[in-house]
């Protein structure tokens with residue numbers, strides 16, 4: 445167990461049954477309640493609902509390994525019937541961690557039902573009940589209502605206030621104390637009725653199929669950034685940093701992609717993130733491949749510089765142990781990490797909560813997928829708090845960064861407005 449003391453609500457012993465089922469089709473439309481758990485990309489992944497166990501994770505170092513230790517105990521003591529034995533079958537926990545290690549609010553949930561779909565197979569896992577496996581994913585579902593009468597307001601900083609923060613960050617960087625810092629801002633949307641996460645998930649998955657559409661304890665989004673996937677010994681990551689807006693037509697897109705690849709400022713911003721991921725993974729891996737040059741990832745709202753990373757772990761390490769080594773990367777914090785974190789706390793004038801923290805799932809084998817919670821919102825009844833951030837380097841321009849944040853907000857604005 446790590447240095448963090450976790451609060452756990454769980455029965456003495458979990459009963460877990462996985463059964464292979466016919467293809468349930470769209471996973472998100474199988475979610476029966478707004479309190480959704482989800483991790484879906486290109487129609488594959490996991491959704492969950494209900495709570496067999498909940499871990500409340502306080503602030504402090506060693507959060508990820510502390511959770512891993514506790515889950516190993518909980519899952520190790522469970523009665524498990526898992527004839528599939530694939531990543532995501534058997535006992536699974538979904539989690540979402542605060543960005544800042546000094547902040548509380550991280551949540552890990554072991555659902556009562558998990559529905560999985562990958563590679564032409566589908567399964568249903570029932571957790572916590574001694575009564576045996578459920579035969580069908582959902583008996584009945586609450587009706588869906590899209591958010592209406594939305595009104596918008598600034599979060600901690602107005603647009604000009606945030607531009608001043610960016611300008612201040614540039615000044616700090618020019619003194620040479622740090623190379624890069626990622627600054628974020630928040631926005632609020634107010635709806636007439638409680639916001640149903642399932643509506644937002646369905647819109648995000650349909651519009652951003654290549655992103656990881658996620659939900660965990662009210663944090664909902666579609667992130668393009670894979671922090672780490674572990675499948676046995678294999679690990680994968682997709683490092684993103686450096687952004688441009690989409691073009692107005694295919695020729696404009698091609699020109700913008702070429703400019704992004706050639707942009708010294710964006711290459712610089714990207715290199716900090718790729719380098720740190722390389723350094724964090726190298727001691728954990730027997731083999732590691734990080735491309736020398738990034739490629740362009742095109743999304744419906746923006747384009748990013750992207751480095752797909754692959755490795756083979758040595759030693760017994762769960763996906764959460766690898767998350768512990770990686771978070772926070774310079775894609776969301778900066779270089780050096782401690783100085784960037786200090787500046788973020790000082791300049792953003794807000795607590796990021798779980799935005800820019802790891803979000804994903806882990807199973808009893810230690811396999812799992814964790815993204816960085818970007819392009820997301822924290823739902824609280826009728827209100828949504830949206831976040832977007834931008835990497836700042838010595839030659840960043842505050843107005844251009846504000847426009848970039850605006851483009852990143854468009855994903856969640858679309859999820860809310862349709």
Ligand SMILES: C=C(O[C@H]1C=CC=C(C(=O)O)[C@@H]1O)C(=O)O
Nearest residue numbers: 684685686687775832833834835
């Ligand atoms: C911090 C965010 O994006 C990160 C990921 C990709 C590109 C980024 C950038 O170009 O600034 C950011 O590092 C965000 O979307 O809130």
